[in-house]
Every structure is written in structure tokens, then in C-alpha cells.
Amino acid sequence: MELAKFFPERLRQSWTTLGLDVNAVREIRIRVNQKVRVITEREIVLPFVYGERELEDIFRYLCHDSVYAYDEERRQGFLAVEGGHRVGITGEITRVDGGYLAKYIRYINIRIAHEKKGIAKAAAPYLHGVCGRGAPCSTLIISPPGIGKTTLLRDLIRIVSDGEYGFCGCNVGVIDERGELAGAYRGGATLDCGARTDVVTGGDKGHGIGVLVRTFSPRVIAIDEIGKESDAQAILHAGVSGCAVFATAHGSSLEDVCKNRELDGLIRLKIFERILVLSADEKGLRYFEIVDQEGVKICGRSLLQEPA
Secondary structure, X not given: OOHHHHOOHXXXXXXXXXOOOHHHOOEEEEEOOOEEEEEXXXXXXXXXXXXXXXXXHHHHHHOOOOHHHHHHHHHHOEEEEOOOEEEEEEEEEEEEOOEEEEEEEEEEEEEOXXXXXXXXXXXXXXXXXXXXXXXXXXXXXXXXXXXXXXXHHHHHHHHHHHOOOOOOOOOEEEEEOOOOOOOOEOOEOOOOOOOOEEEEEOOOHHHHHHHHHHHOOOOEEEEOOOOOHHHHHHHHHHHHOOOEEEEXXXXXXXXXXXXXXXXXXXXXXXXXXXEEEEEEOOOOOEEEEEEEOOXXXXXXXXXXXXXX
């Protein structure tokens, strides 16, 4: 994958000559009439500036020149791009049909999805169910934005689906509202989520879980970024349907997440058998620690090994 693929032809030359390590890039931040900034483990300021015309051209290119076909995505403030990448868009906002839509795009943030197979290896042994090895625990992954909880969740889905690291291998249903978790594009996953995984793209979590439970018999349902009341209701439905739940939430600690009433309710109901907190140090190294549903620590702060 090349960074130039996110840009129309006339802007690509600048990107092809940069020599950036694509695998190290997390975000490309583009602000009108400001220097472009690339986020890796550090911030890199690039020697070129895009004006209003260039931002409009980038936006139209990412919409395949069918801007109105992407109105729903524009209302949500982002576009899903093939490969699981997410492009945040904002600028002048206008009210339409009871919601809001970005009218003039003046700020773009391209978040690069990275598939890191094996990133969940160190955490996997702690996530087997109480019934014995092979059965997955319902697990909540907590971290601040940009630390890698979606990447970790994706690899955990793959591991459980394929039956690696002591898991028995089982059906997994993925709710991929934004197309980021499975790299869902036009209904199909472009990132490896395992051989026994089915993906629902678009819609909402409640509808997706209903489809999966009624017709696909998942052992595990995976959901990214929960926190709303409707998310809590969907997860409760999955739990009473006999499914384990893998989910992520924004937060720096368990205490931080419990400030959210809906998440606090799920935790108090002991929906999650394991709660994994992901963090990073100043060098960019990732660490995790795990407690059980009673709050008892079962794994202290440990290094999340990068795959070879």
C-alpha cells in the first residue's frame, strides 16, 4: 500500500518521492493553507501546503467523484476507504434532514489501518473462558484514541475464529459500522478476520446483532467503540443470546470508562469476564493489563509484543 493512493493523480508525485515508511504512518492530517503533517511515532511536517481547491479535489477523489452517494458518511463526519482506512472530514457544517453535513471540506484526517497479525498473542492466554481453554471470554478492550485497540481487537477476532493460541476455533460475528474493523468495503472484509467470521457493515449495532444471532449462530460478537445507550442494549441482547462479546471503548483506565453511565452499567452487570487496558509509553511501546469481572488483576502491566 502506498500513501499516494489516497490522492488524485495530480497530487501524487509529492507523495511518491517522500520515502516514508507506510507501515509506520498512523495519520495524515491536512488543514487548509497549512503544512501537511504525518503522524508516526512522532510528527513529521511536510514541505507542502494544500489550499481549498486541493482539499476539495482530495475529497471528491475519495468519493470516486460521486459526492452525493456519500451523504450518509458525510453526516457522520468520515469516509470509509477500501482497506479499513478512515478519513475524517470537517469544515463548514450545514443542517440537512434533521442532521448535519460537511458542506465545505477544509480539514481532512486520513487514519491508516494497520493489520498486525499476532499482535494479540501475548494477551490471548488470559482470555480463555472459565469453562476451560478454548472457550473465549467476553472481553472489553480500553485505551485512549490512537493506541491500537481496533488493531488488537481485529487480531483477537482472527485468533478466535481460526482457533490459534489455544482457542477452539468458532463462528465470530463482526459489527463493522464504519468499515474500519474488518476493512469492510462494499459489504466484504478486506482485512483478515479469520475463516469463521461473518461481517455486518453499516446499520447500527442492535440491528447487526439481531441479524447475526437469528441467522449466523455466532459464538462471539465483536463490536468496536461502544459507549451509547443503544450500544449497551445491543450488548445485553448479545449476552442473553448466549454469545461472548468482544468490544472496545475509549478511556485511559477502567475508572475512566466507568464515568460513562452505560459502560459502568455493563461492567456492574459483569457482562465482561475480562477487561483489558491498553497503554503506550513515550517510546511508543504498547502495554496491557487485565482484570476479571470482579476487578481482580489476572495480568499485570505486560509488553504487547509487535509481530515479527
